[in-house]
Structure formats: structure tokens, C-alpha cells
Amino acid sequence: MATETHRAIETVFRIERARLIAGLARMVRDVGLAEELAQDALVTALSQWPKTGVPKNAGAWLMAAAKRRAIDGLRRERMLARKHAEIGRAQEGEQGSGAEDIEAAMDDDVGDELLSLIFTACHPVLSTEARAALTLRLIGGLTTEEIARAFLSNETTIAQRIVRAKRTLGKAGLAFEAPRGQEREARLASVLEVIYLIFNEGYAATGGENLIRPALCAEARRLGRILARRAPDEPEVFGLVALMDIQASRLTARTAPDGAPILLTEQNRARWDQLLIRRGFAALERAGALGGGRGAYALQAALAACHARARTAADTDWKRIAALYDTLREVMPSPVVDLNRAVAYGMAFGPEAGLKLLDEIARAAALRDYAPLPAARGDFLFRAGRLAEARIQFERAAGLTRNAREKAFFLGRAAACGGRRSGAS
């Protein structure tokens, strides 16, 4: 019975936690302290709610409890300061009036605190990895251990990363506000980058041996929706939401029962999640209506949408995909985009067209050890009937990948080219 109440309290806390930390951070201007105060409020709730029952407005109750702690803490600090002042004859007034500030802020509920917290956790003064860890900790409510598992890291590393991030934010003396004007665009890009990183961290994982990683996709999508709700005029937010929804629609279709990856063109499209596809299309439309059709996320979402729209792989509009890559390449130049563009050209205009583009980008050093490059070349050569050359490329791809399943897949394709296994790898 008692444990059941505890579990209910912990669930309520989990629901309220991010908003609680956000509100507190705005008052005390320190995310680390805000997190501690929120935790203190949980301890108070755990001691009182089993007797009184969970209050009707649990969020407000927790906030009030945390604020009392904050004010108590400040009074203690000021008393200490006063004693120091008496000894050192320093001026009392210089210590400020933190408690009054907090009391004033208690009734002041303007602005969206959760949005401010997201912007703060994703602040560019932090490394991308630190931003992702802090966002998952503060807004996602993941434990340090869960974050460590998600990023295939160890708990100590992640814990240190989070502590350092909080310290950096504390030292930077930031205003806990969602930025406006010109600054907003750059800061928003930083937020979107973190959300997409979290999504990809989950999406890149195959197989079900690690359940926390698929949960990352869900969390990233939830963050995207929270952001979209609070920044309804930002086209790239909707572009990212669309991209994640459409990609996530294929989550269950893209691995075989034995965990082997299934190529997009080979997937059972009946298993694509139509609800997510519909939601993705709606978000993409919104991005377009807001004038964001040429945004990097919106373009990638439009690419994903081309596949989602095709009933069968053969129905895929590769010419449209090729055209979208032409645009994406201008907006977001990268060797990987060039490679995908070459693949799209190969599909739209025949393997020779693809090979020609591949030759152009093969000189880029960035892709020298990138398995998808020889894999794409192998695929074009295979389709052009140049089997012996194709086999060499698949074997090269197998030698470059570090993923055992992918390696098996490439070796399988090499074997399908017939002939003898070449010495190259």
C-alpha cells in the first residue's frame, strides 16, 4: 500500500518535474540549484502526501514547497552574510534582497518557463553532448544511468558531463529566458540540433536488446511537440517534427526478426505507422505554410515523405527526391548529402548517372572510409550488370563497417554477385 502511494507520488513528480525545475531556475537563476530544490520538494511530498493524499493541484503544491526551501536557504545565507558583515564591517545592503525577489517572482508567472529551460539546457556555451545529456536529465527526466545506457557511455562520465554543464551555465550568468530577435534563430538551431541528435541516438540502434534507445526517439519527438506548441511560428521546428515522425513511422519495419537491417526499398510498407506518417505530413505542410520549405529539416522531411507516399518501392518518385537533394545540397552542403544525392540520381536516371556523381565525390577525403560509399557504388555496378566490380565494392564496404549486421549484409550482397571472393577487403 505504502509503496503504491510512493509510486504514484513519484509518477506525479515525474510529470511535474520539468516545469518545476523551469520555474525554479528562472527564480534562482541556477539550474543546478533549481534541480536540488525540486528534489527537496519531492522529499517533502513523500513525507506528507501518504498522510494527506496527493493534493488536487500537485504541481502548484510542489512549487510552493520548493519555493519555501529556496527562501529558507536564502535567509540562512543572508544571516550568515550579516554575521560576516558584522565581523568584517562590510555593507549589508550589498548582499541584495534575494528573498524579496523570489517572493515577488512567486506571483509572476509570465513567459513560458519550460521553453526557457529548453533554451538554457541547449545553450551554445555547452558542447553538443553536454546539451543532449542535460536536456534529457532536466526536461526528459531520465536518470544519469539511463542517459549513460542511451549513449553507450558509463554513468560516471555522464554524471561528470552534467555537473560540468550545470557549472558552466552557472558561471555564464545567463538570463533564463527564451531569446528573441536575431539571437533566437541561432539558439533555436542549437535546440533543434540537440533534439535531432537525441532522436538519432535512438534511431541508429537496431535490435531490442536495449530498450532505452527506442525510448530516446519517443522522448525526442515529445520534445519536438513541446517546442512546436510553444514556438508555433518557427517553420524549422515543424520541419524537424515532420522529419522525426516520418522516420519513426518505419521503426518497426526496418529490422528483421533476427535484428538484421532491412533496406528502405525492401521494407514491408504495411507495417509503417500511418498515424505518424499523417502527423508528419501535417507538420511538413505547416512548415511550408510558414515559409520554411527550404529549411534543412523541412527538406529532409520532404525526402522522407517521398518514401512514405509511395505505396511500393517501385512507385517512389526518385526524380522528385533527386531535385530535393539538389536543394538540400545548397542549404546544407555535406559529403553525405552528396552521396545520397548520387544514389537518388542513380535511381532516377539510371546507374550510370549515379556512378558519374559518385566518381565526382569519391575524391572527398571525408568519405574515404565511409562504408555507404562503396556500398552505393556496388549497388549501381550490380544494377548495371558489372558484377565482378560490384563484388569488390561490397567487400570493401564490409571491411569498412563496424556494425556486424551491416557487415553480414554487405558480404551477402558480395556473394550474390557470384564469382570468387576477391582478396581485397
Add this chain to the structure above:
Amino acid sequence: MRVMVLVKATSDSEAGLMPSTELLEAMGKYNEELVNAGFMLAGEGLRPSAKGKRVAFDGPRRTVIDGPFAETRELVAGYWLWEVKDVAEAVEWVKRCPNPMPGPSEIEIRPVYEMADFGDALTPEVAELHNRSREQTRNR
């Protein structure tokens, strides 16, 4: 995980009694909270079962039955589709919902099957099931 949250019917909802302005407002606020928290995927209210139809299956036979249907407490008057971390979270959110009906009522939470629930070994059978159902549709 995904859950379907089912608002069960009452004699009022079956009678087509429309919600009061107060309830509409409270529900509107509640729905807004759900969207703000980022986990609501879909949700709708259903007309009374008098407007509904049932198709009964027995071997190859199909019989169409007109509403209304008798067992009011088992009927659904509305639903949400949520993506939550676990059932406990859904329970806490449902507790915050204003009573959707003028009288006593119930809301039921049902986790949606996910591929992982079937386990890896079962997936081919599930796929086969899909194929079979498609064949049946074709043979009809």
C-alpha cells in the same frame, strides 16, 4: 509506449446529451494541457451508439446490426491516443481529467500492442497474419 484512453459511455452520453459549457471549457483546458505536455497523438468524441452499426461475424456470414446497443457501460463515448512513458503516467493524467459525464463515469486505459510485445520469434507469424487477412479480403 502508446495507450488508448477510452471514455466509457453512460446513459447520458447514449441519450445524446451534449456537455455543458462548463464541462466543455474544463475539457478544453485539459486537452490543452495534454498537448502542451507533448504526448497527445489523437483524440475524439463519439456520437451515441444509436448512430452506430455493428457487423457480426460467424464463419463466412456477416450480419449488420443497427444501434443503439444495450450494454451501455461497455460502450465507448470517446478516446485519446497518448504516447506516455508507462501506464502509471497515463493513470496520473487520467486522474486530472474533469469528469467527462454529468453522473458517475469511467475512463479505461489500454496499452497498445507494440511489435516488441510479440517477441522476435512471433514477428514472422504476425507478418503471416497480415498476409492471410489480406488474402481473405481478396477472396470475399
